[in-house]
Amino acid sequence: MKDFLKFTFATVTGIVLSCMVLFFISVVAFFSIIMSFDNKEAIVKENSILMLDFNGDLMERTTDNLLDRILGTEFNSYYGLDDILSSIQKAKEDENIKGIYLQATHLSASYASLLEIRNALLDFKSTGKFIITYGDYYTQRLYYLSSAADKVILNPYGGIEWKGLASKPVFFKNLLQKIGVEMQVFKVGTYKSAVEPYTGTEMSSENRKQVTEYVTSIWNQLVNDVSKSRTISVGSLNVYADRMLIYQPTEEFVRCGLADTLIYKNDVRDYLKSYMHPDSRFTILGLNDMKNVKRKIPKDISGNIIAVYYAFGAIDNIGITSNEEGIVSEKVIRD
Structure with missing residues (x-):
């Protein structure tokens, strides 16, 4: 019985050690493959x-x-x-x-x-x-x-x-009234329209003016660029949009x-x-x-080399995934 337990224990120990070695080799091989993809030109x-x-x-x-x-x-x-x-x-x-x-x-x-x-x-x-x-x-x-x-x-x-282009704001005032929510807004300036969806049911004349200005500006940019590339008149492109x-x-x-x-x-x-x-x-x-x-x-032999640090997004966006945009301050400081 003692010999049986001894050989059984030895066999289990060998299997466990073999699994650990194989796991370690697999991890090394996996990261080696990843590194080979990084360095492959x-x-x-x-x-x-x-x-x-x-x-x-x-x-x-x-x-x-x-x-x-x-x-x-x-x-x-x-x-x-x-x-x-x-x-x-x-x-x-x-x-x-x-x-x-x-x-x-x-x-x-x-x-x-x-x-x-x-x-x-x-x-x-x-x-x-x-x-x-x-x-x-x-x-x-x-x-x-x-x-x-x-x-x-x-x-x-x-x-x-x-x-063409259009802007479609959504207003929540009536919804908030139905559920018993009252919005308290402090606003300074005529063209401050961020709170309008919560206080009104339609665009103010000032907001309509500024939205019309930037939408028209973007559309004119689009139409002029396409007109130049496709050799189609601006007037025709506007007619096509209406049609x-x-x-x-x-x-x-x-x-x-x-x-x-x-x-x-x-x-x-x-x-x-x-x-x-x-x-x-x-x-x-x-x-x-x-x-x-x-x-x-060409290689720069003068020694005058400038490094550009590229950062984009909200600062202190901790826990972001690989495809989210954000700046983690601790990482930037280490860099």
Whole structure:
């Protein structure tokens, strides 16, 4: 019996120790794989095309996701504005990249951020390289971005949202009265409208004036930029917005000049070949690939090097996740 217990104990101890060793080796191997992804530099081959597949949310800056690095995909569909601008700049400077293919699916972003990307695309075009964009359905924001392309391709059964801008405030005064809540507001200044939803049932004349001013300013920026890129008059673009072309046949978008051709997504690759050498193959590079491409910047031997610390969001945003924007003061101080 003693021998049985002794051998059993030895066997269990060996199994436990083996599991611990295997676990330790697995952890080391896992982090080694992660480090290999961090240090892996992407090589740009001849006749390459940068593909910007927009289908998610745009943020000022994102943190690399471990799952994304392992799978090579953008699992959470978050895009960093800094990554996009940097990738376009790299593509502009790299002679092996002949153009950009923009796949417009969905992008939640402000017009200010879209303007930054659009200007970067126009700067890219100034080198003589091409930009082609395809969409099954263009939202107004994505169409504003896509209008910078040389060719706008639309699905034969798709559409382009071009309807203008509007502001729709929501008022809670009557709701608060029904549930017995009384708002006490202290306000100084005529154009202070932040509390209006709680004290009124409609926009004040002052608030209506200031909202009209900034909405009109944004719309004029959109219309003028699209007019210049698509060679459509500002007046025509305003008429198209009033007509709500989204309810018209798809061919109407081509006739109005908002799109260049109607083809299916499966045929886009053949369309891209027409911009490359007929007998050559081309390689598609994604945003994750370009993030791992080093910029060709000459080394500074003068010693005059400046570091730029990039921080964005609310300060002391403790406990933020990798895809939330915020500044943790303790981390900034350590850096």
